[in-house]
Amino acid sequence: MTEASNYLIAIDDGHGLAPLTPGKRTPFIQSIGRFIPENEFNKAVAAYLIKELKRNGFNTVETAPTDFDTPLSTRVNTANKARADLFISIHYNAFDGTFEGRNPEGFSAHIDPSGGKSEKFAKIALGHLTKGTVQKNRGVVKQQLYVTAYTKMPAVLFELGFMDHSREALLMIDKSFQQECARELAMAVCEYYGVTYKTEKETPYVIQPSGKQTKVGEAIMLRDVQTYARPEFGTQVPIVIKKGAKRNIYEIENGWYRLYGGEYIPSSYGKNFTFIATKKEQAIKNEGSIRRVLVNGKQVGAFKEEDSILRAISDALKDSPQKIEVEEK
Ligand SMILES: [Zn+2]
Structure with missing residues (x-):
């Protein structure tokens, strides 16, 4: 069994909040009366993922620890200098920026066209992501992206849903969905390194049975x-x-x-x-x-x-x- 503490995982939450990266947000959502910035989701998942990985014994490094839209070169340099073993970037996809017309949905794993270990990790992760909330698995996408091209370790950029798909847009602020994405990515890291995933301690929440028991x-x-x-x-x-x-x-x-x-x-x-x-x-x-x-x-x-x-x-x-x-x- 491999020791999780031997590995350093670089966690990269895409874009920034203040100032908000232009265009990186959902269309206006009537039911909640606002836009959801992409980073609001990315940042939350990254934080949960770090918690999950640490609980499982891994070391982590954040490539964009502030709310600013950290330059891509800084993100890559941070991971390379720290000699991270794996680079995980969290994003939410967009198609045409509107809820109207054609609205693709689902999650995907983006890697450098060279494939290799990045592809191996991407496939493991997609397998875990399909187990949670029902979403379309769009598979592995090979393309030239700055963060996956210039990082020296296996690197995968995840798009965990679509900001301009009405249902998936609302998932972005669903805490249980954010936690689920983080848990599934953590399980993938464990599987990739042959480490047994440790489940979170049983929840302290207690169900309160009610006296009123008439079926509706x-x-x-x-x-x-x-x-x-x-x-x-x-x-x-x-x-x-x-x-x-x-x-x-x-x-x-x-x-x-x-x-x-x-x-x-x-x-x-x-x-x-x-x-x-x-x-x-x-x-x-x-x-x-x-x-x-x-x-x-x-x-x-x-x-x-x-x-x-x-x-x-x-x-x-x-x-x-x-x-x-x-x-x-
Ligand atoms: Zn993004």
Whole structure:
């Protein structure tokens, strides 16, 4: 087994924030009311990647540690002078700078046309990147790029998605996606050097089961879906629901769906699962009791029949409410 501490990995986050590298940002995104600079993503992933690599025993060197758009020659010189063993550059791609028209998507690994060890690492990394969030794998791209041409060690520039693809643009500010990219790249470094990847210590987040257990519908997973302790990213618990699996849903809040055990799954703009609010069989054996249906905290009705409750929920869902609850009266 190889010692990770024998290796120095150069981490390069593309472009800069202040001043913002011209053109290196998403189109204006209505839903969040702003642009996302490319470096905002690159920088976050680079920081997570350094954390991951250090935890696994590797040494790291940052080629652009400030928010400035560090010149490419400085980046290359830093890696060469430090005699880094591997150079990883983090970027987010762009096609035509608009959300309109043709919108390519996916991630790719860019290397010098000479291939060699860079190609070997690039292929390993693409293999890991395909395992997370469902994205198109655009493969290895051989081209002349300054940072991959002038670095003396194997070097790969990753474009981890497209800034002008509406779904992938929003992934840029999704903390769990940033962390996932970093984790997958760290796993690739480990595999490349024959080092066993160490998983992060079990998360301290604890699921709080809720007393209210009346089903509001069912979710059928469209892909493997990560679960969270709270309705927010960054609180993931080590439970992944497999693609095709069905789960009962007990509460819906701002795009987060609560499961029986109290854990949450995000709908991720409908990409994670299909939600069905109507259901034929009885969810609750407890016949005779009256249950109140609350939409955004306001009671819309009190019902004895399961069908009536489900109809009320279906009706309420048409207005995309923030929160639906069913309570025993
Ligand atoms: Zn870039």
